[in-house]
Amino acid sequence: MPVDEQSDSVYERAGFGAAVPRGSRPALVVVDLTRGFTEPDFPTGADLTAEVTAAASLVAEARRHGFPVIYTAIAYTPAEADGDSVAWLRKAPGMRALREGSDAVALDPRLDRRDGDHLVVKKGASAFHGTALAALLSGLDADTVLVCGATTSGCVRATAVDAVQSGFDTLVVREACGDRAQRPHDAALFDLQAKYADVVALDDALAYLEETADRRTLTQPALADLGDVPATSRWVTSGPVRLHVLDYGPADGVPVLVLPGITSPAVTMDFVARGLTDLVRPLVLDVRGRGLSDDAPDPSHGYDLASYAADVDAVVEGLGLRDPILLGHSMGARIAARAAVTGRLSLRGTVLVDPPLSGPGRGPYPTTLDAFLGQLGQARRGTDADEVARSWPRWPRREQELRARWLSSCSRAAITATHAGFESEDFFDDWPKVPAPTFFLYGGASPVVTAAGAAEAAERNPSAEFAEVPDAGHMVFWDRPDEGLAALREALGKLLS
Known part of the structure; x- marks a missing residue:
């Protein structure tokens, strides 16, 4: 971006040009990349192939991490386009061609708009003016x-300025912004960088989305959940990794180390641990x-599995x-299973509940990675029990x-x-090497x-004992709490006898 040194x-x-803070809940606003602006055959347009390509990569990255994508478009009713009620059209009459339903206001086909994306239709330069964008x-909890x-000097600049004025820290992605001429494009970016936003490179923006997506968060209400848990927090180190354990006692009880699932922090198995304290000492x-x-x-x-099993060893020893x-x-x-077969631990036994049987040469795990990451994205935007219930209605x-409250504490990389x-x-x-006694629920x-x-x-x-929990899905204890806990208690009772 050319800058006059003086x-x-x-x-x-x-005192202009300070860096903009980057929050943990970004949203992407794609301004007016409609055919009337991105294709040179339209009087209002220019060849913005490079800019559309860059914007498409931002859309793909935001969507991959579950961040909101919001498109905007200018569109006028026949009365507005043909009349005198819109002051901007008196200054820029060429914009009258942007009529509702016309090809000019259609999103550029090189962009992949999906059902979960938002669309804001506007009448002026700023996507905030006269709309519900703020x-x-x-509502999306964006910070x-x-x-x-497009265009950098018009709608992009106006939208960025109003984003700041609406209380949002703002980044403008240089390669994904386009204009009809270079000088107004450069001047707009210079002014935005100086006073309103950080003008960033595409690679920087993509890296920010990637890094932010794996920023684990816990809210105060989540931490307050621990106040209702009848357990003591214990801490153990496994190499450089600090591990947290919820210890339900009693201290003289037979220890049962509970290892949750892929997106289940310890607190989410509180209801299982509570149902075992009269039998054993659960530690989650x-x-x-x-x-x-x-x-x-x-x-x-x-x-x-080797790293996870080493953590089990560290907890048992620590x-x-x-x-x-x-x-x-x-x-x-x-x-x-992996910890049991290493031979490093002296165990009373194992209970394995619905282990994933997928692996090389076998069918894929039934829940896709995109499904997990979509739920994680919801949690990091801010979800509630009603939204969770749409995925897990039986819980x-x-x-x-x-x-x-707790899913956002899970690492995307993990x-x-x-x-x-x-x-x-x-x-x-x-599994064939897991020693008896072992139970498979x-x-x-x-x-x-x-x-x-x-x-x-x-x-x-053949030495394993099996128990089916009828009508339970993979989330056995959550789907059928009473039946799942009864089957577990029966298995533990046999291990204790």
């Missing part, structure tokens, strides 16, 4: 707005990358747990509320790497452990 020094002396952004589109681990535990120092290698029982659900069941209300592990690490490499309606899968598991480890 102008630059004058602006610097005046209310929409507030930072990324702006791109915040698996690394979830809840209050640290992230892996190297996300590319720190979320495999808390002095003698001959514990390992109880794992889903991902946690895989971790329990008790309290469990829906806890998921709404979810992504663990999901990949469901298909690259074979459960059946460990599964949901009768689970898509993760099918009837065929349960039969293979029984064949591969």
Whole structure:
């Protein structure tokens, strides 16, 4: 962006050009990339192929991480286009061609608008003027707005200025903004950078979306949930990773180390732990990358079964747990199996609940990564029990509320790497070697452990005892709390006898 050095020094002396804070809840506003602006065959347009391509990459990245995408378009009714009621059209009569329903106001076909995206139709330069955009952004709990589109000197500039005036920190993405001529484009970006927004490179904007997507968050209401949990927080280190454990006591009880699933912080298994305290001493681990535990120092290698099993070893040793029982659900069941076969621990037994049976040469894990990340994106934008209920309608209300408040504490990298592990690490490499006594609980309606899968598991480890929880899906305890807990208590009772 060409900058006159004298102008630059004058602006610097005046105290302009400070860096804009970047929040944790961005939204992308794509301004007026409609055919009337992006195609040179329209009188109001120019060839904005490069800018549309850049904007499309922003849209794809925002959508991949679950951040809101908002398109804007100028469109006039016949009365507005042909009449004298819109002052702007008296100054810029060429804009009268932007009529409702015409090709000129259609979104550029190179952009992929989907049902979950928003569209704001406007009559003026700013996407905020006379629209509900500010209310929409507030409703989406956005704190930072990324702006791109056309034209830089007109609608992009007006929208960026009004974004700041509406209370949002604002970034303008240079390569994704276009104009009909270079000089007004450069002048607008210079002024925006000086007074209103950070003008950033496309790579910077993409990196910001990526980094922000894996920024784990916990709200005050989530932390307050711990006040209702009858457990003591314990801390253990596994290498450089600090691990949090909820210890339900009693201190002289047989320890049962509970290992939750891929998107389940420890607190979400509180209702299971409470139902066991008369039998055993439940201790529920915040698996690394979830809840209050640290992230892996190297996300590319720190979320495999070996790393998770090493954490189990560290918890058992660090808390002095003698001959514990390992109880794992889903991902946690895989971790329990791996920890049991390493031979490093003296265990009273294991209980594996609906472990993912996917792996190399097998079918994919039934829940896609996009589904997990979509739910994570909802949580980081701010979700509630009603929205959670649309994905998990059978769960008790309290469990829906806890998921709404605690899912945002899960690391995107942890979810992504663990999901990949469901298909690259074979459960059946460990399962035949899991020593007795071991119990295998599964949901009768689970898509993760099918009837065929349960039969293979029984064949591969004949010493294991199996129990089906009728009508339960993969989330056994959540789908059928009473029946799931009864089956678990029966298994634990046998391990204690």
